[in-house]
Structures are given as structure tokens and as C-alpha cells.
Amino acid sequence: MAHRSKKTGRRHPLASLGLLVLGLVAAGGVSTVVGQVASADASSQAPTQLTADDGEQLFQANCASCHGVNAEGTPEGPSLIGVGAASVDFQVMTGRMPLAFSGPQGMARTPQFSQEQSDAMGEYIAALAPGPDVPSEEVLDTADANVANGGEIFRINCAMCHNVAGAGGALTEGKFAPDLHDIDAAHIYEAMLTGPQNMPVFNDDNISPEEKADIIAYLHFLDENPSVGGFDLGSLGPVSEGLFIWIFGLGGIVAITVWLTAKPN
Amino acid sequence: MTTTQSPNAAPASQAPQQRKTVTSWAANYLDERTSISGVTAYLGRKIFPDHWSFMLGEVALYSFVVILLSGTFLTFFFDPSMGHTTYEGSYVPLKGIEMSIAYASSLDISFDIRGGLLMRQVHHWAALLFVASIGLHMLRVFFTGAFRKPRELNWVIGFLLFILAMAEGFTGYSLPDDLLSGNGLAIINGMVKAIPLVGGWISYLLFGGMFPGVDVIPRLFVLHIMLLPAILIVLLGMHMVLLVLNKHTQFAGPGKTNENVVGVPIMPVFAAKAGGFFFLVFGVIMAIAATFTINPIWNYGPYDPSPVSAGTQPDWYIGFADGALRLAPGWETELFGLTFSWNILIPMAVLGLFIVLVMFYPFIEAWVTQDKREHHLADRPRNAPTRTAIGAAGVVFYAVMWAGASSDLIATHFHLNVFQVTWVLQALIFLGPIIAFWVTKRVALGLQKKDREILLHGFESGRIVRRPGGEYIEVHQGLDEYESWKLKAFESPEPAKVRPDERGRITTGTHVRAALSRWFFEDRIEPVTKAEVERASHH
């Protein structure tokens, strides 16, 4: 026992990587389980044309306990008056709402509702008071977006929380800025427009719709073009590089020295 | 020994008439102009002990050679100017962006020059490996006591090499002038400014005026490719010369004593192994560089004082300093109209003290033990429990600071609160080394006890035998004399007693030293004696 403690001290990097791997595996497992439950829910709903009234019913059944029967907000959840359909689409279709469990912040997971159901709830919320609408196809069209401009705007406005490569980062007291890989264009757009949770709002006067499309194009460029240098080690920067060189670089070379100096039989 | 000789006339004393080959002609040609045969005769059959942990310094040396080779390639293409340009290279997400020439040329190396990215990655991976292998090498030297007389000076030189390697690393990390390295320089600027009296001036002169200015990259470039490598190579040479003069340490073993060195001769076995090992180290670095990205500068974008990336960290070897800054308390005093930034000065002082202690450790230990003998036998760490415990405490101290530099990543990856991570690490920086010291010492003493048991009663063979009386026992197997020697051959000093000096006085210094000596040597396991072994063998 005591022997092990001593080794922990000396092999710190190894230990942290072990924990890291364990943590990632655990996180992956949890999200898979949650995802399965959620998708079972979603598939049981019939995909038909739904109206704002259906949206209201869905809202009363699933959201009103925290956001209030008239979406006016309660101590458990903020008011949704004026948040707009864009906010509903983002929160519901990234699976952040309804909250899986209370914690520092809502986490992305498999959505609990179908797109139609979400749209219906969005219509209901939008009818309460005007707010940002779900972006149209033209707005999200990145065919002639400027990737370089998107990168620059992203670095100035987004990278401090989400990391330059969109790998995510820590905020205060357990909150975090999520990883931005493989996110639907509409959801990126809606997040900027509505400022979900602690993310600031980036209205069209701050980042214009064209610039928002540029950012989406940049993020999708990163998704589609893996690092030219090979595996990117999570794009976490020097920390993962340092762990890698200690564990696999120097570890591998130490293994070689053992082979090199072992007596042949 | 003949001084003048025509090249054709072979000396009569050379018994077998040698065949005239190109090699012999060349050797003769060289020797007549350099007397190189003397060097060969002196070094050629020198003995080098064989143990895996003795190869770690070589890893450092070889990665340095790789750094020199790849770095030379990079200098042919890199332009360290901070002048402005607009990028028109092939990486689309930066096309048309304003940037410095240094950053643009780093991008060109990465995207437009065949093998350029490979050389950049080789250079950076090799640099990380260089510092890591120096660190591991130093740990080996420390924990085996290989820094003791006559090698204290070589420890100091090695330590300076470690510092230089970090300086090389930091200056190199800054050269591409990307966002990450620029923020690193901003942090350095902030730290420098906090130095009382001269801080502002140092910052002002370093950056040629206001940070970031247009001067710092070319200045760091000169340091990185000329001044620092020159000093590094000189010290490296001294390190090697002292290594040859002092000969390598070896672990105690049958036939191995403090007065000899047992191993393989340089020619040919060691040369083949070490030469082959160079290619292996180079090959491993090359394989990593071919398959794993390091420092993707194209993601970071050009340096701009306004943006910053989440997870802004220095390379691993500067991490401990960054961690110290993160863990420091937010203290600052305004006194007589002057500002004292304790939040920066305290971590700088603590790091300085830590570094000085590491550098002078051989002298401190020698003062405590008053051991003036030469030591050529490497200690097994368990046989020097206090030193091993000190080392473990130091490693934990360093590791906590290092973890501090990754507090945000620890928080995001384990879904923790970054504030709480910081508080835990702040507590650990004080408690961790104490716990590590205590635990390590117990473990070392426990292992010594186990050695003693094995010497007296052999090890458990796993074979269960039924005695005629019906009782079952496990057969203990004794060691042969060669194996048991490895466990027996160590020194176990007892603490010094307070004794009066020549004039019959006992000074305070003597008391302090005796107290330290007690602290260093008090907890010990009595070594096995001949009588005990004999008694045990009669059982």
C-alpha cells in the first residue's frame, strides 16, 4: 500500500493519464446510457405536423415545472418570455433541455424530442413575445463564406472559452465551454444569437450574420480537415503534448534501454 | 614511439606485416598530423557499465543532436522578422490575414515546404524529449547518489544544462509568433515587470519599448540559435570530459567494487550499442513526428494582444513555473507609493529557492554527512532512505506545481470545479511533500527489511512441502553468493556523535551538524552480519 503511494508521487504524469482515460471512458459510458434512454423516448412520438398548441401542451408537460406554467420563470428556471424559437431549438435539439440533472450547467446529450416537437414548442414560445427566430437556410449557407475571416472572428470572440481549435475549456466553478466539433450549423448560429446559459449573446450588431456564417464555415473546416501533422492529441495544447512525450516518448525509449542492456541468452 | 618515419617504412617493431589498406593509410596519415592514436588508445577500450538507467543521459545527448540537425534545417527557411505581411500561402483559414513575417514563414515551413512540417515536428518533439530525458537522468543520478564526490561539479554542470535546455525551449517556443507563444511572452512580460526597481526597465529593454514591439522575436532568435546553443555545447563538452575522467558509476554487484569499473569496452560493444541507440532515439522521434501533431501553430493564429485561447499553457518544462503562478495567493502591497506584487514575487522566490536547493544538494548532503570519500558505487535508493525521501518530496512538490499549470484541463476532463482543483493543489503543495517524504522513507526502510529477510531466510519459493509430522511449510530458497552480494553490499552509516574538536570545544555548528546527521541517518535497518547469516543457516 505504502509502496504504491510512493510510486504515485514519482509517476504523476502516468497516473493523471490513467485517470484521464478512465474519466473519458466513464463519461463515454454514461453518455451512451443516457443517449439510449433518450432515443427510446424520441422514437415513441409520432412525427406529424404539430402546431403551437401542441407546443404548449409539450411545454406544460415537460418544461413548466421549472420555467412556470406561463413560461414566466421560477426559482428553478429562467423566464422564457422573449427568448425566441432559436433558443428553444438550440436547448432542446442539443439535448440540454430538459435538464438531465441539476449541475453547474446543462450538458449536451441526445435530444429528448423530435425536430417537429421542438419546432412546435418554439412556435409557442415565440408567440408569447418576439425573440430571435430559428436561422433560415440562406443564413446558414456557407458556400461563399470566408473561412479566414471566420477564423479571425472566432479567435477574437470565441477562442478564449472554447479554445482556438474548438476543443472547449474551463469556466468558473465547474462550468465549462463545450467542445465545438461536429456541431450542427443551426445550433452554432443559435448559440451565438441567444447566448445559452453563461455564454454571452452575440447579436447581429456584434457579429453580423455573414460573420456568423464565416465562423460556422471555419468550425466545419476544422471538422473536415484533420490536423496535417497527424493525430492531434485532442488539440489541448502543450499539456497533452507533455504527457504524451513523457509516457509514450520517454516511456518507449526507456523500454528500448531495457532491451538494449538486457543480457542475451 | 618513433618520431620521424617515412610513410612507407613500417616500424620494424610492428611484428605482423600489415596489409596496406586505405584504412591503414588514412589512420597513419591522420596520426602523423594529430597523434590521434593516443586518444584511441586511451578511450578505445574504456569500460562502460551496462545498466538501462545509465542510458538516460545518452537520450538527452542524442535528442540534442536531433535538435541541432532539424534546427539547422529550419533556420534555412525561417525568417524571424516581426515586420507585417499578409499571408498568401496554402492554408486557407489564414489566407489574407495580417501577420508577422516570422509567423508567415513558420506557416510556409509547415504547409509549403516538403518535409518542413516534419522537421518542425521533429524539432519540437525532440525538444520536449530533450528536457524530459534530462529530468529523468537527473532523477536517476539523484536517487542513486551518483552526485557524490567526485561528481558534485558534474551535477552542477548538468543542472546548468537543464536550465539552459529550458531557456532554449522557451526562446524556441516564442519564435513562431503565434497566439499561444505571444501570450507566453505576455506572461513573461508581466512577471518581469513585477521585479522591484528594475522590472520595468528589463521589460522595456527586452521588448525594445512597449510590449510586444517589433524587436523581441529577432532577439530571442539570436539567443535561441547562437548564444544559448554555444553555451550549451561548451557545458555539454565539459560534462562529457568529466564523465570520462571520473568514469561512470556502477551498481554494487559481484566483482564490482568502489575501486573498479566492470562493463563492456567502448570498442566495439559499447560503440555499437550507443551508436545503434542514437538511431533508435532518432527513429522514435521521427516516428512520433510523422504521426502526431505538435504545436499546430495554424490553429492559434497570428499573435494579437486581444484574443487568447482556453488552455493557454507553456510547454511541459515551464509548466511548473506557470503552476506556481496559478497557485500563488493574490497578494499585493502598496507601500511608500511603490507596488510590491507578492502574487508574482513569492512564486518566483519559491522557485528560485527550489532550484538553488537542487543545484547545491550534493554540497548540502556532503556537509551533513561529512563524507569526504570518493563514491563510485551507485546506491540503491532504498539504502539511502532519507535522501530518497527528500527526492520524493521534491518530485511531489514539482508535480503539484506542474498539475497546477493544468488545473483548467483537470477541471474540464474530470468535471470538477477549477476553483476547488486550485484549492486542493494549494493544500497539496504544502502537504504533498511531507506525506511523500514520510511514506517514501517508510517504504525504503521496509524494502531494506525485506532484503534482510531474504538474506537470512531466503525468498519464498512457492513450493509447499508436507513434513513427516503432517505440518505444511513453504520452502524458502536461499540466494547464491552472487545474488546475495547485491543485497549485502551497501554502507549503512550511523549518525555522527557530537565530539569536541582539537581544542576540546563543541561549537554550535557541530551541534547543528550532529542534529542533521541524526535526521539523515537515524532511521536505519541494521545490516546483516556474518554471525546472523550463520545462525540463520543452522535453522
Added chain:
Amino acid sequence: MAEETKMQDVELHRDAALERSSEFENPGLPPHRKRQTDLHPEKAKRAERTVFTWFLVSALGSIVAVAAYIAVPITPGDLTTTRMNNLLLGLGIALALLSIGIGAVHWSKQLMSDEEHVDLRHPTRGSDATRAKAVEVFTLGDQESGFSRRSLIRNSLIGALAVVPLPAVVLFRDLAPADEVPTDVFAHTMWEAGTRLCLDPTGTPIRAEDVSYGSAFHVIPEDLEESEHPLDEKAKAAVLLMRLPADALNESPERAGWSYDGIVAYSKICTHVGCPVALYEQQTHHLLCPCHQSTFDVKNHCKVIFGPAKRPLPQLPITVDDEGYLIAQRDFTEPVGPSYFERLHDVDEDGHVQVAGTTTEQRA
């Protein structure tokens, strides 16, 4: 062991720890065990073939690398070609290097003699004769030069040597402009009365009405690009603009009028070591520095609530001009960014909150 090579004849210091020398005899080198390749010529032959194969593979690797260099050129704009070039070239060279290494080590381990050799060590100190000779050299040098005797010239030489590096010290003064001193350049920024707040990087001026609640605008002064050194100016002048609900903002009376309709502007440069602080949480109104996690509370004039920073972020007093654009009222009242020794010299009494006086609730 020959007697003369004993090195333990150094007398132990009287304070030295007592040493128990081992009672046991060193059994000497164990007998040499022959390897399979020593015993069986055919195994040696096989080892030889293995080594040869590795060297052959190495040559192949080199050829692969050269072929990759030529066959996989980089097509501008196509990142796949850059990646493949890096991968194939690197793997080819790695194969070439590793195979030489493996071959050489295999050769040395299987085919070269593995007999252990013994060298005797000698005490590191020179022999008495050598040391006497060295002393004599120095004595002669001293006598012949008169180094000890002629103390006047000796001391004046030492004095001259001590002074001779001085020019080197002053030589470095012009590393930075000679007509300024550090505090001049640290103390002031581009902001002055009437400077419009503009968006980074486009330079578009910002209307107060465009700043919605929960927004964070990254701001530069107008005409930044026209300045002589835009990056240097930006490093001091970068500002973050946020709009807080009136009930969230606790403004101190000295700073009344520094904000406009809930819109506040703070320096982005951390007061710790100068990283850009820009991680704004729109619900908690906390600003986090990603470098060392200093956390500032925008509600309370960016007071530090966590981390190694001590001072609040400097606030830029703002208002609007006739056209509704946000403008600065004046420059910052104190130097932005990390502390320096003479910092207080440039602190304007207007609205400066003394650090020593404030009670920062650490770790709120």
C-alpha cells in the same frame, strides 16, 4: 584488489557519520555464461542474417522516404497532400533510422563479445608529484611576474578588469528608444476623451443601443490601425464591453457616470501578468482569465473574487456622442495590465480605489 588502488585511505572527518564496513567478502565476477550464438554456429549465422535484413530494411526505408518526397508533392490548398507528405516521409525516415539501430544493437548483443571487462579506477586527485609540480608552476609564475610582490600594479589590474565591463552595460541602453523611459510607455493608452469604441477587428463604431443585455463586445479604439504600432497600442487599449441589468450593477459613488445605461467597459489586460481576460459569463457576470484563473466580478467594478490577481481590472469611463456611438470620456485612470514597481506614480486620484484599503472577499 591491488593495495595501491584503495581509495578509502582518506581520513574520516571527526563529524562524519560512523561507517560500518561490510563484513562480507565480495565473491568476485560470476562465471561468464555463453550465449546461444556462442554455442551454436548456426544460431550465430541466423543472427548475422537478421542483422543484415535490418540494414537492408533501413536502406529500403530511405528509398521510401525519397520516393515519398518526390511522389507526394504538396498541392497548394490541398491539406491532404501536406499530411501525406509528412506521414510518408516521416515513416520512411523513421524506418530507415530504427532499422539501423535495431540491426546495430542486435549485432552487438548477439555477435560481439559479451565478456565483461574490468578497469581499475584511480583516485581523481592528482598524484603528490603532479600537485607539487603544479604548485611550483604557480610559485614560479608568481616570482617571475612579481604578482604578489608588486601589489600596486596587481591591484590596479584587478581594478581595471572590474571596470572594463561597464561599457558593455551602457551599450545595451539603446535596446529600447533612448528618448523615453519605461513608465512613459506603460502609463497611457490610446483612449482619450471622445475616442469611439469600435469592434475588434473590423473597427466598426458601436452604438449604445446595439449592445444588448448579456452581450460581450471586444473593443478597440477607433483609428487603431492608423497608429504607428497598432499591436503595441492594442496591447494596452483592448477593452471588453458588457451590458448588465441595472439591478445587477453595484456602482460606487466615485464612479457614477462611468457607465452608460448599464454598459460598462473594462480593460481586457489582466492585472496579474497581462493575459487577455475575456471569458465573460453572462449569468454570473464573472470574468475569468484563462491563463491563471483570476476571476473578476463585473457587478462590483471587476473586483477579484478568485485567483492570483489582486487589483480589479481598470474601468474605462464611457458615454455616448451626439450620434449615439459609444465614446471614451478619458483615458484609464491608472496604468492597465500587470503591476510594476513605480505603478502608483501614474495613478490618477480620480476614481482610483486604493488596493490596500479594499477588502477583497477572496474565494467568495
